[in-house]
Amino acid sequence: xxxxxxxxxxxxxxxxxxxxxxxxxxxxxxxxxxxxxxxxxxxxxxxxxxxxxxxxxxxxxxxxxxxxxxxxxxxxxxxxxxxxxxxxxxxxxxxxxxxxxxxxxxxxxxxxxxxxxxxxxxxxxxxxxxxxxxxxxxxxxx
Amino acid sequence: xxxxxxxxxxxxxxxxxxxxxxxxxxxxxxxxxxxxxxxxxxxxxxxxxxxxxxxxxxxxxxxxxxxxxxxxxxxxxxxxxxxxxxxxxxxxxxxxxxxxxxxxxxxxxxxxxxxxxxxxxxxxxxxxxxxxxxxxxxxxxxxxxxxxxxxxxxxxxxxxxxxxxxxxxxxxxxxxxxxxxxxxxxxxxxxxxxxxxxxxxxxxxxxxxxxxxxxxxxxxxxxxxxxxxxxxxxxxxxxxxxxxxxxxxxxxxxxxxxxxxxxxxxxxxxxxxxxxxxxxxxxxxxxxxxxxxxxxxxxxxxxxxxxxxxxxxxxxxxxxxxxxxxxxxxxxxxxxxxxxxxxxxxxxxxxxxxxxxxxxxxxxxxxxxxxxxxxxxxxxxxxxxxxxxxxxxxxxxxxxxxxxxxxxxxxxxxxxxxxxxxxxxxxxxxxx
Ligand SMILES: [Zn+2]
Numbered sequence: 001x002x003x004x005x006x007x008x009x010x011x012x013x014x015x016x017x018x019x020x021x022x023x024x025x026x027x028x029x030x031x032x033x034x035x036x037x038x039x040x041x042x043x044x045x046x047x048x049x050x051x052x053x054x055x056x057x058x059x060x061x062x063x064x065x066x067x068x069x070x071x072x073x074x075x076x077x078x079x080x081x082x083x084x085x086x087x088x089x090x091x092x093x094x095x096x097x098x099x100x101x102x103x104x105x106x107x108x109x110x111x112x113x114x115x116x117x118x119x120x121x122x123x124x125x126x127x128x129x130x131x132x133x134x135x136x137x138x139x140x141x142x
Numbered sequence: 143x144x145x146x147x148x149x150x151x152x153x154x155x156x157x158x159x160x161x162x163x164x165x166x167x168x169x170x171x172x173x174x175x176x177x178x179x180x181x182x183x184x185x186x187x188x189x190x191x192x193x194x195x196x197x198x199x200x201x202x203x204x205x206x207x208x209x210x211x212x213x214x215x216x217x218x219x220x221x222x223x224x225x226x227x228x229x230x231x232x233x234x235x236x237x238x239x240x241x242x243x244x245x246x247x248x249x250x251x252x253x254x255x256x257x258x259x260x261x262x263x264x265x266x267x268x269x270x271x272x273x274x275x276x277x278x279x280x281x282x283x284x285x286x287x288x289x290x291x292x293x294x295x296x297x298x299x300x301x302x303x304x305x306x307x308x309x310x311x312x313x314x315x316x317x318x319x320x321x322x323x324x325x326x327x328x329x330x331x332x333x334x335x336x337x338x339x340x341x342x343x344x345x346x347x348x349x350x351x352x353x354x355x356x357x358x359x360x361x362x363x364x365x366x367x368x369x370x371x372x373x374x375x376x377x378x379x380x381x382x383x384x385x386x387x388x389x390x391x392x393x394x395x396x397x398x399x400x401x402x403x404x405x406x407x408x409x410x411x412x413x414x415x416x417x418x419x420x421x422x423x424x425x426x427x428x429x430x431x432x433x434x435x436x437x438x439x440x441x442x443x444x445x446x447x448x449x450x451x452x453x454x455x456x457x458x459x460x461x462x463x464x465x466x467x468x469x470x471x472x473x474x475x476x477x478x479x480x481x482x483x484x485x486x487x488x489x490x491x492x493x494x495x496x497x498x499x500x501x502x503x504x505x506x507x508x509x510x511x512x513x514x515x516x517x518x519x520x521x522x523x524x525x526x527x528x529x530x531x532x533x534x535x536x537x538x539x540x541x542x543x544x545x546x547x548x549x550x551x552x553x554x555x556x557x558x559x560x561x562x563x564x565x566x567x568x569x570x571x572x573x574x
Contacts, residue, residue: 036526070525
């Protein structure tokens with residue numbers, strides 16, 4: 001399991017910069033980020049090396065933030081890497097709500113972050129297909 | 143609890159007789175001492191002797207805020223400055239302030255009604271009263287101060303300003319009663335939470351005396367929960383005397399107007415016609431016992447309903463059922479009358495919504511568009527956009543249902559709407 005922070009952002013110029021600068025100033029490394037947005041606002045989802053510290057710093061700066069756990073999966077860093085995972089989950093009747101990826105320093109491998117509708121079932125089918133799940137400590141030490 | 147049991151528990155008949163007697167007296171007094179009222183009486187063909195009791199109140203001329211402004215600064219005073227011991231002023235949004243003056247008797251009367259008000263909340267000489275209203279030309283600070291001293295409270299004249307200092311003083315001095323605006327109480331609670339101060343552990347507050355702006359029942363609940371106290375509405379305006387014109391008792395069912403001194407009526411804001419019991423309209427006051435600047439039928443601009451039945455506290459003094467807003471606060475959105483307080487009422491019943499909001503009215507082409515900006519709280523943040531869209535939808539439909547008009551809802555980041563230390567600004571009308 002990987003810890004993910006979700007941050008509320010108004011759709012105004014500079015909001016994303018503000019949040020990333022707060023983290024940067026605190027020496028926190030952002031490993032991956034994605035923004036889901038509507039006309040008025042967005043949700044910034046981030047994976048960082050030190051999620052607890054990041055959460056505290058953001059809160060102190062009056063940023064609306066929540067944290068939860070998401071699935072982290074290791075895939076081959078080549079075309080079709082993500083497709084394999086999608087197929088395994090589809091066969092296991094697990095729906096993917098969203099997915100995003102980030103590169104790692106280990107050659108030839110990439111990590112992806114998955115939010116699914118049934119996490120237990122997802123872990124089960126991924127394990128039985130010999131897909132390696134990634135833990136937070138690996139993200140922290142990327 | 144009573145400060146002046148006799149005056150506070152007068153029976154309706156006794157109260158009306160006393161009001162009638164005082165009304166006759168003040169009518170003669172202003173006719174004799176005020177050029178302004180003498181002319182008004184002449185224009186109406188009215189003689190002071192025509193007023194024989196409360197039933198003739200409707201024959202007297204109205205007084206408006208503009209009359210005070212037009213006669214700035216001392217034109218409506220009934221005594222020379224040699225008898226005036228204090229002046230207060232309220233800032234107008236445009237131009238000159240409104241100036242009011244008090245004789246020694248007026249200060250005494252004000253102190254009396256403030257003492258009644260403080261004790262009506264169950265506060266006594268054993269309480270430590272933290273006054274966070276501004277001291278100065280504004281009547282809030284000094285009004286609470288004199289009343290508190292009269293009751294015998296330990297008064298902390300903290301005045302407005304630095305929030306960290308307020309919290310420090312309240313913690314160290316063991317304040318049990320807090321007096322400020324309701325919006326500042328919300329801000330204090332928020333600030334305390336951020337600083338890791340737990341009102342249940344670190345503060346000893348048990349009573350809040352909040353006024354100078356209208357606030358809703360859900361707002362009361364929130365403040366009570368956040369600061370761990372019982373919150374009471376205090377009402378007043380400097381033209382009448384300042385805070386202490388009316389005060390909620392421990393039953394929390396509307397502020398009792400101290401009607402042996404301030405005679406209320408409700409009129410239709412358009413026509414000026416007196417309305418019946420239980421009808422909503424503009425609150426109008428006649429001061430019965432003031433010397434410096436007594437006012438006849440002063441139009442407050444506040445909308446409310448009066449209830450005259452006996453309160454469980456033993457008082458018959460009529461109760462103002464929550465001020466719904468200013469007559470001039472009323473928004474007309476696409477032909478529908480809307481009060482900001484109605485929107486607050488709906489909003490604060492939705493637990494996910496923070497206590498801060500802003501209403502923005504704009505004109506888009508021929509249409510008025512009302513946007514409700516609401517701060518999200520961290521409890522509602524989720525990684526899924528659709529959870530927040532659902533919240534937006536919920537707010538939208540709750541308001542539409544209650545008001546009968548469509549509104550836009552915009553979620554904004556926490557702490558981005560302006561905080562006020564005095565009266566909150568919750569409405570921006572950008573039309574025209
Ligand atoms: Zn009562």
